[in-house]
Amino acid sequence: MADCIFCKIAQGEIPANIVFENEQVIVFHDIKPAAPVHVLIVPKKHISDAMALDQDADGPAIAWVLFQAAAEAARLLGVDKKGFRLINNCGKDGGQTIDHIHMHLIGGITLGEGLI
Ligand code: AMP
Ligand code: ZN
Secondary structure, X not given: OOOOHHHHHHOOOOOOOEEEEOOOEEEEEOOOOOOOEEEEEEEOOOOOOHHHHHHOXXXXXXXXXXXXXXXXXXXHHOOOOOOEEEEOOOHHXXXXXXXXXXXXXXXOOOOOOOOO
């Protein structure tokens, strides 16, 4: 989608610090990390958020791909054994700032219970 920063990263039009990618998904380091490990897991298909994923014919496959990519990223980044947190922000109250669905994987630190 035009003017979507994550579509541009997925298409190689703007640079990112990529962990890995395949036909369906790209994983790259967050530009403003909130933890020692903080990557974004982004499907290459433009889907705006979790509510739109539910309405998309590819939704089930993409949801699976996101979790597969999270596990692969965790292994590559060495947080698979100790654990990590996956976060999806949806919409304004959810704190979503980029309207292309993505999951944050954060780890490398013992995360407290906090809100969740
Ligand atoms: P969210 O608030 O859930 O929409 O998350 C968007 C995330 O994208 C934030 O954590 C930003 O730091 C991150 N971000 C924004 N622009 C870039 C970029 N060009 N490369 C990597 N991460 C980015
Ligand atoms: Zn997009």
